[in-house]
Amino acid sequence: MRxxxxxxxxxxxxxxxxxxxxxxxxxAGLDVVALTDHDTTRGYAEALAALxxxxxxxxxxxxxxxxxxxxxxxxxxxxxxxxPALLAERELVRDDRVPRAHAMIAKLNALGVPVxxxxxxxxxxxxxxxxxxxxxxLVELGVVPTVSDAFTPEWLADGGRAFVDKHETDPLEAIRxxxxxxxxxxxxxxxxxxRGRTVPPDAIAAMAAAGLDGLEADHTEHDPATRTRLRGxxxxxDLLVTGSSDYHGTRKxxxxxxxxxxxxxxxxxxxxxxxxFPVPGTGGA
Numbered sequence: 001m002r003x004x005x006x007x008x009x010x011x012x013x014x015x016x017x018x019x020x021x022x023x024x025x026x027x028a029g030l031d032v033v034a035l036t037d038h039d040t041t042r043g044y045a046e047a048l049a050a051l052x053x054x055x056x057x058x059x060x061x062x063x064x065x066x067x068x069x070x071x072x073x074x075x076x077x078x079x080x081x082x083x084p085a086l087l088a089e090r091e092l093v094r095d096d097r098v099p100r101a102h103a104m105i106a107k108l109n110a111l112g113v114p115v116x117x118x119x120x121x122x123x124x125x126x127x128x129x130x131x132x133x134x135x136x137x138l139v140e141l142g143v144v145p146t147v148s149d150a151f152t153p154e155w156l157a158d159g160g161r162a163f164v165d166k167h168e169t170d171p172l173e174a175i176r177x178x179x180x181x182x183x184x185x186x187x188x189x190x191x192x193x194x195r196g197r198t199v200p201p202d203a204i205a206a207m208a209a210a211g212l213d214g215l216e217a218d219h220t221e222h223d224p225a226t227r228t229r230l231r232g233x234x235x236x237x238d239l240l241v242t243g244s245s246d247y248h249g250t251r252k253x254x255x256x257x258x259x260x261x262x263x264x265x266x267x268x269x270x271x272x273x274x275x276x277f278p279v280p281g282t283g284g285a
Contacts, residue, residue: 003261005034005058005269006075006188006216006244010125011043012062013132015249018043019050022281026052028256032266032278034058034077034244039094040128041081051281059276062188063178064093066168070197071158072187074174075216075242078273079183086177089169096167097129104134107162108155113143131156132251147251151195158197171203172210179211182275186214186242191230192221201233208237213272218243218259240265 008014009021016024018035021043025033033055035047041061051057059081063074079086101120108115115137123140124133135150144150153160169177171187178185187207191198204215217230218241234241243259246252270278 001031001263001266002029002257003032003263003266004030004245004247004257004259005032005060005077005186005242005261005266006036006062006219007033007247007256008037008062008249009035009043009047010127011035011040012037012128013124013130013248013251014127015251018047021247021249022047022050022052022055022057025256026055026281030055030257032056032058033256034060034075036060036062036075036077038062038073038128038130039064039090039097041090042128044081048279051279053281055281056278057281058278061090063090063174064166064168065171065174067171067199067203070199070203071168071195072171072199073189074171074178075186075188075244076174076178076181077184077186077269078276078278079178079181080275083181083275086181086183089174089177093167093169094128100164100166101129101134103164104131104156104162107164108134108138111161113138113141113162115141132248134162136251146253148194157195171207175207175210175212182273184213184269184272185211186216186240187212188216189219189221189246190215190217191226192219194221204233205237208239212239213269214240214242214265216244217241218261219246220254220258221246240268 009018135147
């Protein structure tokens with residue numbers, strides 16, 4: 001089985017529609033794919049309707065969190081998407097993204113970059129607005145050559161010249177919300193240093209004590225030594241180890257299935273979940 005548990009669609013900051021993502025996942029030879037858009041499950045219904053035969057869809061979301069001044073992302077799997085407390089928190093985080101984007105646009109304008117809200121809104125195309133959409137605007141304007149080049153201290157990285165904070169959930173609270181909604185919580189790309197400061201081991205240990213289920217060790221932004229270190233930490237803390245592409249379509253140069261999760265780990269995620277269950281495709285349109 002080929003299992004990719006971290007993918008984005010146009011419901012947040014990917015470039016494939018949810019339906020297009022399902023077709024691409026099948027075309028890439030995946031057996032299981034998780035749709036993990038930022039702070040939303042709005043793409044799930046479309047993905048489910050288009051789910052091809054032979055591909056299984058996992059409900060998911062990537063939750064925006066912050067601990068001790070460090071931003072981090074928590075992957076939530078197989079939770080009840082209508083559970084009121086987790087739904088309210090996702091909406092709070094998502095709604096704060098719009099004023100934050102306006103504030104970042106103002107900072108960019110002050111730096112001489114003529115980006116506009118209309119441009120960012122067009123790029124987002126109805127998805128949850130985030131820094132990748134601003135980064136794409138900088139690429140369109142010729143300010144940086146790629147989206148990744150926008151995530152530097154000069155521009156959009158944490159603490160960068162155009163960075164603005166947004167509401168982010170305390171990860172210990174986020175873990176509680178996910179578990180209360182019947183879900184499974186995995187810390188996404190915990191050592192992706194290019195994004196800014198990373199979560200220290202003691203904070204990960206606190207998250208494990210609060211019910212964290214796993215670490216996403218196999219990720220495109222983790223080199224082999226980092227993956228080995230994270231596997232060791234996961235072993236010390238009795239955490240599952242996952243691998244995923246963090247696919248964003250053409251917005252990032254990473255392929256579906258570039259990293260995958262072991263079938264036994266996937267089976268354990270299913271075993272722990274009570275909020276939702278994977279849905280096998282039966283030939284969606």
